Amino acid sequence: MKSQFLIWLSALALLVLIAVQYIFITETYRTKKDQFDTKFGGLVKDGMIAFNNQDFKFGLDSVLYVLDNLAVDYLFSDPDTLDRSPAQSFQEILMNYRDPEIFLRDHIRKAGEDPVFTYYLQINELFLLDMGFEQQVYPDTIPLPVAPDEALLAGSYNHERNFFRISYDIYINFTNRSRLILNEMWLILALAILTLLLVFTVFYITLRNMLLQKRLSDMKTDFINNMTHELKTPLSTISVASSSLGNRSIIQQEEKVEELSKLIKRQNRHLSELIDRILDINIWEKDQVKLKPEHIHIEGWIRELVDAFSLEQGNASPVLDLQVEIQVETLLLDRVHMSTVINNLLSNAVKYGRSPCRITVNVNDKTGFLSISVTDNGPGIKKEELKHIFEKFYRGQESKQRVIKGLGLGLFYVKQIVEAHEGTITVHSNPGKGAQFNIKIPIENGLIIG
Ligand code: ADP
Numbered sequence: 217m218k219s220q221f222l223i224w225l226s227a228l229a230l231l232v233l234i235a236v237q238y239i240f241i242t243e244t245y246r247t248k249k250d251q252f253d254t255k256f257g258g259l260v261k262d263g264m265i266a267f268n269n270q271d272f273k274f275g276l277d278s279v280l281y282v283l284d285n286l287a288v289d290y291l292f293s294d295p296d297t298l299d300r301s302p303a304q305s306f307q308e309i310l311m312n313y314r315d316p317e318i319f320l321r322d323h324i325r326k327a328g329e330d331p332v333f334t335y336y337l338q339i340n341e342l343f344l345l346d347m348g349f350e351q352q353v354y355p356d357t358i359p360l361p362v363a364p365d366e367a368l369l370a371g372s373y374n375h376e377r378n379f380f381r382i383s384y385d386i387y388i389n390f391t392n393r394s395r396l397i398l399n400e401m402w403l404i405l406a407l408a409i410l411t412l413l414l415v416f417t418v419f420y421i422t423l424r425n426m427l428l429q430k431r432l433s434d435m436k437t438d439f440i441n442n443m444t445h446e447l448k449t450p451l452s453t454i455s456v457a458s459s460s461l462g463n464r465s466i467i468q469q470e471e472k473v474e475e476l477s478k479l480i481k482r483q484n485r486h487l488s489e490l491i492d493r494i495l496d497i498n499i500w501e502k503d504q505v506k507l508k509p510e511h512i513h514i515e516g517w518i519r520e521l522v523d524a525f526s527l528e529q530g531n532a533s534p535v536l537d538l539q540v541e542i543q544v545e546t547l548l549l550d551r552v553h554m555s556t557v558i559n560n561l562l563s564n565a566v567k568y569g570r571s572p573c574r575i576t577v578n579v580n581d582k583t584g585f586l587s588i589s590v591t592d593n594g595p596g597i598k599k600e601e602l603k604h605i606f607e608k609f610y611r612g613q614e615s616k617q618r619v620i621k622g623l624g625l626g627l628f629y630v631k632q633i634v635e636a637h638e639g640t641i642t643v644h645s646n647p648g649k650g651a652q653f654n655i656k657i658p659i660e661n662g663l664i665i666g
Contacts, residue, residue, distance in 0.1 A: 223423060230419055237408045244404055248397045252390075256324075256331065257368045260388050263323035264371035267316050279313045280377055287344050287379035290353070303342050303354035306382060310337050316386060320370065331396060336363035336387040343381040350381070363387035435609035435624065442611070442623050446490055450483035457483075505636040507550040509663040514547055514586065515540050518579055521555055525562050534566055534573035542581045548663045553633045558588065560626040561653050565592035567620055568612075568651075584659055585639075591652040597645040605643065606631040630655075637661060 283306060290302045298305075317335040324331065342354035354360075367389035374383045390396075398405070457476045466472050522538050558577075565575045569592045576591045597605060597612065604610045611624040630653075634641045639657035 223426065226419055226422070230415060233415055234412065237412060241401075241405065241408055244401060245397060248400060249393070252393060252397060253368060256329070256388075256390060259324055259327055259329070260320060260368055260370040263320045264316065264386065266323060267319045268371070275313065275315045279309060280375055282309060283375075283382070284377040284379050287377070291344050291346050291379060301353070301356060301358055302344065303339050303356065303360055304358075306342055306354075306380075307337060307339055307360055310339075310384065311335075316370075320388065331390045332392045334367075334389045334391055336367055336389065337384055338362050338387060339382065339384045341381075341383045345376075345379050345381060364389055366393070435607075435611075438611060438616075439609040439623060439625075442621075443490070443494070446621065446623065447487070450487045450490075453483045454480050454487075505553075505632055507553060507633075507636050507663060509548040509550050509665055511546040511665075512549045512551055512554075513545060514542055514579065514581075515545075517551070517555075518558070518577070518588070521558050522562070522577055525559060529566065532566075532571075534569065534575050537574070537576045538579075539576065540579045542579060542586070544581050544586070544659055547586055547657070547659060548661060548665065549637060549657070550633070550663075554637070557630045557633050557655070558590070560630050561590040564626060565590060565594065565651075567622070568592070568615065569594035581659060585656040586659055588655045589652055591650060593650045596647040596649055596651050597643065598647055602643060602645060606641070637663065 286305055286309070287302070290298065290305075320335070321333075324333075339354055339360060341352065343350045343352050345351075363385075367387035370386040370388050372383070372385045375381070457480050460466050461473065461476055466476070518540065519538065522536055526533050526536050562575065562577075566573055569575070574593045576589075578587070578589045578591070580587050595614065601612050605612065606627050607624075608628045609624040610628070611622060614620075615622055631641050634655050634657065637657045638661045639655060641656075642654045643651060644654070645651040
């Protein structure tokens with residue numbers, strides 16, 4: 217609960233940080249943009265004033281003369297012969313008059329700047345005049361293309377001649393403005409991204425560690441619960457058996473006494489096995505699996521093991537199919553540990569299997585390895601559980617739900633022992649179709665008889 221609260225709090229802090237960084241960056245961008253607009257807006261306006269103050273205005277005069285003739289055409293010609301609106305034609309002619317644009321480019325370059333810009337001429341109003349009458353022809357139903365919102369106003373103009381009156385604005389749009397601004401902001405951007413990345417990484421690592429810790433602590437709690445349960449069963453059997461032994465009528469029945477004493481012995485052995493396992497775990501934690509390797513006749517050993525296992529199961533014995541195809545006769549193995557490994561796999565196949573339980577044990581040495589596989593016809597293992605089953609204390613969801621006894625140590629033990637023999641263990645499973653455990657131990661393993 218506490219850790220969940222912490223996770224949410226950290227996630228919230230992260231979100232706030234992202235929001236703050238976002239606001240900071242957009243604000244900086246806006247300020248830089250304002251600075252850019254003020255600087256270049258001033259430069260452009262000054263440029264246009266300088267252009268207007270030029271003595272030499274013949275260029276504009278001749279354009280206005282052409283426009284006046286055009287106005288006459290629109291006033292007195294048959295409208296059907298003119299394929300475009302007066303505003304369209306006026307705009308085109310004014311745009312073709314490139315002197316202001318060329319002047320501006322020069323002016324900006326002289327100021328030591330080199331931004332790329334597009335030149336716009338936007339007509340506001342256009343009137344055709346005829347002997348005191350005026351006819352507004354723009355704005356009309358066909359709007360002309362306008363400058364984009366971010367374009368800067370360079371100057372506003374009004375011209376009047378005999379047959380027309382026009383007012384228009386000249387705009388300049390710096391197309392590489394965003395890039396220029398972002399170039400100036402690279403350090404801020406890089407630092408912001410770096411901060412976010414660092415915080416993300418720290419958050420991720422902390423979260424992962426927290427979840428790992430939680431999982432470990434959950435597994436330990438599970439283990440203690442299971443252990444308590446496992447210990448209680450033999451203890452209570454011993455307690456019942458010993459109080460029965462105190463019963464006079466039972467003492468007199470020799471057979472019963474013998475049976476009870478066997479029961480106590482069995483439970484006692486079970487108890488000491490459980491305690492041994494816990495002790496073993498402590499040893500493994502210090503990385504000290506000590507093997508006692510000996511030359512083992514593989515076929516004889518595995519047959520004996522499988523037969524004994526089958527016998528132990530009594531009436532509930534599974535259908536066991538043993539296939540042995542080996543060339544090598546003996547191999548250096550720790551008999552006790554390796555026997556427990558095979559037994560663990562077999563009892564898991566029975567424990568988690570379904571009835572009738574079928575187990576296939578295949579032993580071969582085809583690839584320079586002794587391969588032992590144990591395949592069952594049980595419910596199999598879910599994909600998300602596969603990667604955890606060899607972890608210490610791990611128990612599958614179903615084993616907990618079906619209350620199947622266990623400590624979550626069996627496969628952990630198997631893996632430790634196989635690896636101590638320089639081997640590997642893998643598992644393949646399709647849920648619903650059983651599980652297959654494969655052990656591979658190099659025939660030329662480096663174990664030494666000690
Ligand atoms: P335990 O049997 O005490 O739970 P193990 O380490 O032997 O511990 O097994 C870990 C988990 O792997 C089991 O809880 C079970 O979910 C799963 N498992 C092991 N063997 C099989 C199998 N043959 N079929 C299905 N699930 C298995």
